[in-house]
Amino acid sequence: xxxxxxxxxxxxEITFETKExxxxxxxxHYGENIKALIYTYVKNDAQTDDIFQEFLISVYKNIDGFxxxxxxxxWLYRIAINKCKDYLRSPIHRLFTSFDDQTPAEKINxxxxxxxxxxxxxxxxxxxxxSLPVKYREIFVLRYYQSYHLKEIxxxxxxxESTVKTRFMRGKKKLKSKLGGDFLES
Amino acid sequence: MNHKKLKQRFEEYIGPSKxxxxxxxxxxxxxxxxxxxxxxxxxxKHLFPKLASAFLVLGLIMxxxxxIDFNQTDSDMDTESARERVPFEEVSSKISEIEANFSLSMTxxxxxxxxxxxxxxxxxxxxxxxxxxxxxxxxxxxxxxxxVKKAPFLSGDIGVNFRIAWKQDKxxxxxxxxxxxxxxxxxxxxxxxxMVYKNDRFVRNALYPLDASxxxxxxxxxxxxxxxxxxxxxxxxxxxxxxxEPSNSDRFGELLQKDFTYIRQMxxxxxxxxKGIAVPIDTMIELSNLKKLVIDGSxxxxxxxxxxxxxxxxxxxxVIEITGVRSGLDLRVFESSKSLEQVIVDKDKVxxxxxLEQAGIVVTDKE
Numbered sequence: 259x260x261x262x263x264x265x266x267x268x269x270x271e272i273t274f275e276t277k278e279x280x281x282x283x284x285x286x287h288y289g290e291n292i293k294a295l296i297y298t299y300v301k302n303d304a305q306t307d308d309i310f311q312e313f314l315i316s317v318y319k320n321i322d323g324f325x326x327x328x329x330x331x332x333w334l335y336r337i338a339i340n341k342c343k344d345y346l347r348s349p350i351h352r353l354f355t356s357f358d359d360q361t362p363a364e365k366i367n368x369x370x371x372x373x374x375x376x377x378x379x380x381x382x383x384x385x386x387x388x389s390l391p392v393k394y395r396e397i398f399v400l401r402y403y404q405s406y407h408l409k410e411i412x413x414x415x416x417x418x419e420s421t422v423k424t425r426f427m428r429g430k431k432k433l434k435s436k437l438g439g440d441f442l443e444s
Numbered sequence: 445m446n447h448k449k450l451k452q453r454f455e456e457y458i459g460p461s462k463x464x465x466x467x468x469x470x471x472x473x474x475x476x477x478x479x480x481x482x483x484x485x486x487x488x489k490h491l492f493p494k495l496a497s498a499f500l501v502l503g504l505i506m507x508x509x510x511x512i513d514f515n516q517t518d519s520d521m522d523t524e525s526a527r528e529r530v531p532f533e534e535v536s537s538k539i540s541e542i543e544a545n546f547s548l549s550m551t552x553x554x555x556x557x558x559x560x561x562x563x564x565x566x567x568x569x570x571x572x573x574x575x576x577x578x579x580x581x582x583x584x585x586x587x588x589x590x591x592v593k594k595a596p597f598l599s600g601d602i603g604v605n606f607r608i609a610w611k612q613d614k615x616x617x618x619x620x621x622x623x624x625x626x627x628x629x630x631x632x633x634x635x636x637x638x639m640v641y642k643n644d645r646f647v648r649n650a651l652y653p654l655d656a657s658x659x660x661x662x663x664x665x666x667x668x669x670x671x672x673x674x675x676x677x678x679x680x681x682x683x684x685x686x687x688x689e690p691s692n693s694d695r696f697g698e699l700l701q702k703d704f705t706y707i708r709q710m711x712x713x714x715x716x717x718x719k720g721i722a723v724p725i726d727t728m729i730e731l732s733n734l735k736k737l738v739i740d741g742s743x744x745x746x747x748x749x750x751x752x753x754x755x756x757x758x759x760x761x762x763v764i765e766i767t768g769v770r771s772g773l774d775l776r777v778f779e780s781s782k783s784l785e786q787v788i789v790d791k792d793k794v795x796x797x798x799x800l801e802q803a804g805i806v807v808t809d810k811e
Contacts, residue, residue: 289464384457403454
């Protein structure tokens with residue numbers, strides 16, 4: 259099996275042994291971005307780790323079926339995004355999601371004064387984005403956090419670019435009404 | 445805010461914990477070793493065991509078919525009928541029983557006394573202790589943790605699945621899963637903040653007498669200086685000053701449509717402070733006694749000239765304070781107000797504030 263150009267050794271057949279190399283590539287090259295992306299969907303560290311593990315297993319099991327119709331990166335992002343959406347749709351998620359769970363863990367131990375200061379400076383816009391419904395949130399996260407173009411986002415989400423643009427504009431309107439101003443560059 | 449700065453803030457907010465840890469790798473490789481072992485075992489199979497298996501299966505089929513032919517008994521018929529779902533009436537009755545007996549913050553001992561001994565385990569996703577009950581049905585799933593899927597409900601294995609998640613020996617949140625009358629998977633969930641949802645729609649508040657969002661109940665309680673448990677519809681009519689502000693646990697919460705009905709009942713409300721909470725303009729105009737409005741970080745109300753125009757016509761509104769205002773907000777619309785006496789705002793960010801002063805309205809600079 260040969261992999262696309264963003265896999266360094268693209269002419270090599272993947273056997274059982276080289277699958278491990280491939281997984282190392284995923285860990286080292288894509289792991290952090292994918293994990294951070296998962297977090298923006300589920301907003302919980304423990305669940306991020308679980309879904310990341312499911313993502314890895316799914317990638318490992320399906321390497322052989324990877325068709326070169328899409329880039330490796332697109333394929334990986336689609337798997338991760340689908341895992342997150344499956345989780346968000348599941349009754350298990352509804353059971354195990356309380357409002358407390360949605361508070362980012364690293365913020366819990368901060369003093370109220372620090373929270374107040376941070377809130378103004380760094381959390382307003384990011385929080386507003388993370389509180390958007392998933393279909394808008396994912397576009398802003400991929401655009402502004404992971405720095406992808408709308409065309410690439412449409413490939414990751416497997417939707418038309420025009421739909422991405424529409425959601426982007428609607429999301430911007432929602433942010434504008436939440437925050438009272440246009441804080442985002444196009 | 446430019447793209448680069450926003451990316452940095454995302455990184456600061458989400459934090460460094462999203463790097464791939466050694467634990468992530470170990471966990472995956474452990475799984476992979478297991479998968480690899482299974483593969484090896486598969487590869488070691490030879491022709492003889494395969495043939496032996498084939499003969500065994502064939503033998504079983506022949507024996508089974510002759511058994512079915514000549515021994516069609518009542519017990520077989522029973523097995524057949526058990527493949528149907530538990531009747532909805534029984535399910536509904538059990539749910540009512542659970543709802544009547546369950547309360548958030550009940551202890552494990554109390555739960556065991558009321559619901560019996562369930563299956564206890566720690567949820568691997570969040571480390572929380574869970575007790576799971578399987579009610580009604582053929583009890584095939586009685587002793588094991590169940591992934592909530594439609595199949596065991598449809599087959600009649602289970603009628604009602606009930607889970608309680610514990611926090612320091614108190615029920616923190618819970619969920620009931622069942623098949624509705626149309627054989628669709630349905631759920632009732634109790635959130636830790638007291639809000640109860642049926643199929644994701646808010647139905648009531650299990651912690652407080654007022655069936656509103658916990659965000660509203662707690663805001664009212666803080667404003668009145670009394671316990672949230674004491675807030676009822678009567679109290680709404682007495683409240684004169686209200687600050688709507690999400691607490692830490694309600695950070696991602698929003699007011700419900702039902703909340704606005706309660707806000708409209710606050711006929712004596714004179715001061716309303718909105719801190720990051722949006723209240724629609726059609727609710728605002730019902731607050732006919734409102735004298736002071738503070739808008740802090742929730743700018744939906746002032747995002748359009750139309751809304752500002754409506755606010756300016758509120759008969760008793762004397763003071764408007766706006767924090768976090770967008771640049772270029774035009775205050776001219778307040779000029780015609782018959783009641784407004786003072787506007788507190790960052791003068792550098794608004795336009796035409798001088799016109800208000802000419803009209804006798806004091807504009808106080810708020811930096």
